[in-house]
Amino acid sequence: MLQPLPLGRSTFSTLRARNEIYVDKTALIHRLAQFDSKIFLARPRRFGKSLLVSTFESLFKNGLRDFEGLAIEKLWKDKTYPVVRLDFSGLKAYKDLGQFQIAFQSLLSSVFAPLGFHYDSENQTILFIDQFKMWLSAQPPSSFVLLIDEYDAPLTNHLDSATVFDNIRDYLGEFYAAIKQYEGCLRFFFMTGITKFSNTSIFSAFNNIEDISLDEKFGELLGYTEEEIAKYFEAYLQKAQSALQLSKSELLVKLREQYDGFSFDRKAATHVYCPWSVLNFLKRPEEGFRNYWYTSGGQPTVLMKYLADHALQSPTVYNESVLFSISDLGASRQCDEISVEALLTQAGYLTIKEGVGGDFVRLGYPNEEVARSMARLYAAELLKGQDVANSGVPSLFKVMAEQSPETVVSYFNRALGSIDYVRYPIENEAACRAYLQVLLIGAALLPKVEVHNALGRSDMEVEVGNRHWVFEFKFARTPSEVDKLLTQAVNQIQSVHYGENQPGKELIRVALVFGATERRFMSWKVV
Numbered sequence: 001m002l003q004p005l006p007l008g009r010s011t012f013s014t015l016r017a018r019n020e021i022y023v024d025k026t027a028l029i030h031r032l033a034q035f036d037s038k039i040f041l042a043r044p045r046r047f048g049k050s051l052l053v054s055t056f057e058s059l060f061k062n063g064l065r066d067f068e069g070l071a072i073e074k075l076w077k078d079k080t081y082p083v084v085r086l087d088f089s090g091l092k093a094y095k096d097l098g099q100f101q102i103a104f105q106s107l108l109s110s111v112f113a114p115l116g117f118h119y120d121s122e123n124q125t126i127l128f129i130d131q132f133k134m135w136l137s138a139q140p141p142s143s144f145v146l147l148i149d150e151y152d153a154p155l156t157n158h159l160d161s162a163t164v165f166d167n168i169r170d171y172l173g174e175f176y177a178a179i180k181q182y183e184g185c186l187r188f189f190f191m192t193g194i195t196k197f198s199n200t201s202i203f204s205a206f207n208n209i210e211d212i213s214l215d216e217k218f219g220e221l222l223g224y225t226e227e228e229i230a231k232y233f234e235a236y237l238q239k240a241q242s243a244l245q246l247s248k249s250e251l252l253v254k255l256r257e258q259y260d261g262f263s264f265d266r267k268a269a270t271h272v273y274c275p276w277s278v279l280n281f282l283k284r285p286e287e288g289f290r291n292y293w294y295t296s297g298g299q300p301t302v303l304m305k306y307l308a309d310h311a312l313q314s315p316t317v318y319n320e321s322v323l324f325s326i327s328d329l330g331a332s333r334q335c336d337e338i339s340v341e342a343l344l345t346q347a348g349y350l351t352i353k354e355g356v357g358g359d360f361v362r363l364g365y366p367n368e369e370v371a372r373s374m375a376r377l378y379a380a381e382l383l384k385g386q387d388v389a390n391s392g393v394p395s396l397f398k399v400m401a402e403q404s405p406e407t408v409v410s411y412f413n414r415a416l417g418s419i420d421y422v423r424y425p426i427e428n429e430a431a432c433r434a435y436l437q438v439l440l441i442g443a444a445l446l447p448k449v450e451v452h453n454a455l456g457r458s459d460m461e462v463e464v465g466n467r468h469w470v471f472e473f474k475f476a477r478t479p480s481e482v483d484k485l486l487t488q489a490v491n492q493i494q495s496v497h498y499g500e501n502q503p504g505k506e507l508i509r510v511a512l513v514f515g516a517t518e519r520r521f522m523s524w525k526v527v
Helices: 012-017 026-033 049-062 097-115 128-137 162-181 226-232 234-244 248-259 275-283 301-307 326-330 340-346 368-382 393-402 405-416 429-442 479-496
Strands: 038-042 083-087 144-149 186-193 322-325 351-355 360-364 448-452 457-464 467-476 506-515 520-526
Touching: 012 049, 026 049, 049 083, 049 144, 049 186, 083 097, 097 128, 097 162, 128 162, 226 234, 226 248, 234 248, 234 275, 248 275, 248 368, 301 340, 322 326, 322 340, 326 340, 326 351, 326 360, 340 360, 368 429, 393 405, 393 457, 393 467, 405 429, 405 506, 405 520, 429 457, 429 467, 467 479, 479 506, 479 520
Parallel strands: 038 186, 083 144, 144 186, 467 506
Antiparallel strands: 322 360, 351 360, 448 457, 457 467, 506 520
């Protein structure tokens, strides 16, 4: 029997009671917990933030009860404490400040009640927050532990409503200001989230909080290193090798390409795999290296709400790295001041690839899974306001695997015609190729651009079933250019022998000319 995988598990004590695999991070946890620290950690969804909070909860509340055989067992010397754990993800559904206030006060009353806090609702002369402050002021020094998970959830759910966002932010600010004022009663404070919003009092009034989100020492606190995967999941790796008929080295290379590459430190000195993707793959390796990121962690509310009112960069920059200031990456911002690059990094679409000197780092996609997810995000943005099903994009795989080139070109025109040309105009050959690239990836295909051979490079190639498609694009600014450009494209395919090194595949090579004024492929030819 294989030891159970901890897939979807966010309660540490339950994970240990059920003997599920736990990748031992407790040496780093001890490093954080031994001090009277006030710590903030930002990570994307599906990286185990809630499990980490639960681990701190178990440690401070129950001591070493659940830590037998783990690194911290020989390190931890502290006593137990009352623990208050606040999960703010349950507060994101409320539509206005009044509803939120009722829910928030109810939450605080319930979690602080075991420590002795009781709200006197009959006393109308003293506000709830003031009664809470009076109780905090009476607590002994270092007397309890406060853990807050997903602190930003109530805020990100209202990015599309500035008034509600501001009201909830200001109301939460009163709570954080109270904690700041009486912080001496805290033995330990730990808070997680995805992004850092300013003017919440937690990053302004609470000025001694330590943000470890970009700290190299804790770059591996969440996520799995390759060494950890090899150590803790050896039996599952053997199962995957058998299912996919791969050697161990071949399997690790594929895993690395698909799910590794997330770096959460300023120097990109550490990198980790996404736990959610790895665990899902190991659970069902016979299904291959599927994309688990987009549908589970790749559509966080903070990002999708932001994109409702902001455009992504043009898809012409898809797969290009981005230079960005590390100071801006770690700074707290107003909701309307957050750059799309910072938000994509916080959401896990971009990661730190390398430091380039001074205050700058280079951002890029961590792996193929996220790169494909980004293309799907672009595809959804390109077709915003359109019926994606009617665009034909979801059917492209079947069409390109079975239908004629004429039908494929018709589908291309149909999809491109669904794009909002005001936000995303096609102004040159590169844009035409980039838009088709992200639309194809959005349809679960894996196109390659600028494929080199000894004589040159093709614009785009993609394998679909038993077919290998080669596309050469030209861009006609006026209708009079179309015939000449088509001839050039045909000659280019023939002279450079694009795609001819694909044995066992049906080779289909197509020259296409996109018309700027007509906004579609005006002419095409199978070569």
